[in-house]
Amino acid sequence: MISSTGALEVGSYVDIRRGTLIIIGRVSWARGARFGIRTQDNVTAHALVNEPRLAQRPGAGTGASNAVERRGAGRARAPLSVAARAERSRRLSSALQFIALTAATGGGAYVLASQLHVALSEPFARISAALGG
Secondary structure, three states, X not given: OEEOOOOOOOOOEEEEEEOOEEEEEEEEEEEOOEEEEEEXXXXXXXXXXXXXXXXXXXXXXXXXXXXXXXXXXXXXXXXXXXXXXXXXXXXXXXHHHHHHHHHHHHHHHHHHHHHHHHHHHHHHHHHHHHOOO
16 A cells, blocks of 8 residues: 555556665555555565665756656656667667668569569560451
8 A cells, every 4th residue: 555645546657766765666556645566576565664765856956856756747758877878779770770771672572573673564465366366
């Protein structure tokens, strides 16, 4: 059971942050400002209580809070880490490479088919004429 300053709806997602511990869950029941969540991972009370507090909140200038928040409720996006930017760049370059190779393969297939049509249209026309068709 968790208590919050605001009421949450059943089915909404929440992030709970304490120190470096991040718990993501979905509200399974709600009564006023109290609610229960189903988490992705197992959470032990010992780990939650013994997690040291950070000296400064992550994203301290962006309006982020250590309290329970509604996901995507108008908060500012935190700047991406170097690893996250590298991963995003890798995914983008992989997608662009796939698009380029697909376009090149499709273009090559079209050129090959059109050249094959030109090369075979005259012999087939002669065969058709010889057969009387």
